[in-house]
Amino acid sequence: MKSKTEFQHEALLESQGVQDILKALARGLDKEQLDFSDDHEGEISLSPEGLLHVKVRARDEGDRQQFEIKVRWEKRPKSVSKKPPNIR
Numbered sequence: 001m002k003s004k005t006e007f008q009h010e011a012l013l014e015s016q017g018v019q020d021i022l023k024a025l026a027r028g029l030d031k032e033q034l035d036f037s038d039d040h041e042g043e044i045s046l047s048p049e050g051l052l053h054v055k056v057r058a059r060d061e062g063d064r065q066q067f068e069i070k071v072r073w074e075k076r077p078k079s080v081s082k083k084p085p086n087i088r
Contacts, residue, residue: 007036007044029071048073 011017028034029048037043048071055070 005044007041009036009038009041047075050074 013021025034029052032047032049034046034048035043036046050073052071052073056067057070058067059065
C-alpha cells in the first residue's frame with residue numbers, strides 16, 4: 001500500500017464498531033505506535049510519545065449530537081527549562 005502523510009476514513013458504524021476503534025487507539029497509544037490503513041487511503045504510522053496534548057469537545061445541536069477527541073504531540077519536543085527563572 002502507498003504510504004501517506006495523511007489518513008482519513010469515514011463510515012457508518014454501530015456503537016460496538018466505534019468501541020473497537022477506540023480500543024485499538026488505546027492499544028496503539030500504550031505501545032507508542034499507531035498504524036492506520038484501509039483499502040482506499042493507503043497507510044500511515046504515527047509514534048505518539050512524551051506529553052500529548054488532548055482536546056475533548058461535545059455538542060448537542062438538537063437533532064444531532066457529536067463528540068470529538070483530538071490528540072497531538074511534537075515529534076521533536078522543544079527544549080524547555082525545568083528550572084524557574086531568577087526573579088528579584
